[in-house]
Amino acid sequence: MDLILETLGLAASAELLSLNPPGWGGNLLRGLANSLQIAFGAFGFGLLIGLFGASGKLYGGVVIRDLLAIYTTVIRAVPELVLILILYYVGTDLINKASQMLGYGRVEISGVVAGIWVLGIVQGAYATEVLRGAIKAVPQGQIEAARAFGMPPFMLMRRVTIPAMMSYATPGLANLWLIATKDTALLAIVGFSELTLETRQAAASTRAYFTFFLAAGALYLIVTLFSGAVFARIEKWARRGQPSLRGAHK
C-alpha cells in the first residue's frame, strides 16, 4: 500500500489525510459528521414544517393560507446565504434578548441547534410545496372512501393521505435532502465547523488546497451516492402497488 502511494507520488497527501494528528483526516470526518447531523435534523424539521404547511395551504382558512403564502414566498425569494445570516444572527439575538428579559442572562446557543433551526426553516418552505403537490396528486376518491367509512381527519392523514402521496413526494424530497447536505456548507459563514470550514482550515494550515478540497469533494460524493441508493429503496417501497412505468412510453 505504502509502495503504491509512493510510486503515485501521493505519499505526502496520504500523510496529510491521515486520521491521526498530524494528519487532518479526523478533522474532516468530524466536519462531515457535523454536516450530516445538521442536514438530517434540518431535513426532518423541514419535513415537519412541510407537512403542516402543505395541510394548511390545502385545507386551512384564509388567514393560515395567507401566512403560509408569505412564508414560502419570502423564504424561497431570498438567497439562502442571506437567510442564514439573518436567521442566525436575528434568531440568536432574539433568544438572548428574551432570556435577558426573563433574567437568565446570555445563553450560549449550540451551533448544531442553530444550524438545524436555520436550515430547517429554509427546507420547510420547499418541503411545503413538494408535499402540497404530492397531496394534490392523490386521487380524491381514495380520500373520499376513507371519509365515507368514518375515518377521523388525523387518522385519514396518517393511514391514507401520507402513504398515498409518498410515491409522488419521494423524488422531490430526495432533492431536498441532497440540497440539505450541501447547504450545511453555507453555515461556514457563521463559523460552524462543518465539513467545508474544516477543509478550508486544513488546507490553509498545510497549503495543500487541492488535496483537501478533492477529499472533501469525494466525501460529499459518497454521501450523495449513498443517499441515492437509500432513496431508490424508499421510492420502490412508496410505489408498491403501482405498475411499473418502464416500457409505458415505448
Add this chain to the structure above:
Amino acid sequence: MAMSEPAASDTQSDGDDAEAIRVEDLHKSFGSLEVLKGVSLTAHKGDVVAIIGGSGSGKSTFLRCINFLETPSSGRIVVNGEEIQMRADGSPVNRRQIERVRTRLGMVFQAFNLWTHRTLLENVIEVPVHVLKVPKDRAIKRAKELLERVGLGDRGDTFPSFLSGGQQQRAAIARALAVDPSVMLFDEPTSALDPELVGEVLTVIRDLAAEGRTMLLVTHEMKFAREVATHVVYLFEGRIEEQGPPAELFGNPKSARLKQFLKTVG
C-alpha cells in the same frame, strides 16, 4: 343472514320492518344551483331501494348527502333511529356523530376508490382494524371470508392496480361488507366497468339483496333495478317524480317524464 356477527347497531331494531334510513325534505344547493329540491325517502330493514334518473337528476348527490360526503343544505336524516344533528345551514353539529354514522353505512363507489398502496386484504381490514378497533386476527379471518365470498379468495395479497375493474369493484364491496353495515350505499357501482364485467358485480349485489341486506342503489341498470329492488324511486331535476314497486313503476309508469326516460334508456 349470512353474517356471523350482527352489527351492534342491529340490536336496537330487531323487527324486519324497522326503519333503517329516513330522509325528510332534503335540499342541496351548489352555489345558486339547487340540485335537490326536497327529497324524502324511508327505507326499512331489508329494503332494496333503487334510485334511477337521468344525468343531473341529483341521484348521486342524494346518496352522498346521506353520509355527508356532501353537506346537505337542509332537511333531516335519521339512520337507525339516530337523527344526525344539523345546523340551520345543514352542516353537521358533531363531527364524531357523522363519523360514527358513516361506519354503519358501507359505501361502494362508481370508481371503486380502493386504496392503491394497500393489498386487497389490507383494504378490507383497514376500517375494521383502525376505525372500529376489531382485533387484527379476527378482522383478517373475516376479510378472507368476504374476499372468498366475492370470488377473490386467492387475490388477498394483490394490489388493486393489477386487477380488472370488475375485480376491484367486488373487492370494494367486500371492503364495505367488512364493517357489517346496517345500510349499504351503492353509487352507480357498474357505470365505470366494461360491459363484459358488469355481470360479475351485479351477481354479487344480487346475492346481497337476496340475503336481505338493506341497500340504496343508484344505478343505470334498469333491468337489474327491476329485478332486485323492492322499491324504485325516479328522480327528475332534484325531485321525486314517481316512486313505487318495480313492477308498477317499470310496467305502468304514470309520469310522462318517466315514460320518456324509460324509453331512452331502453
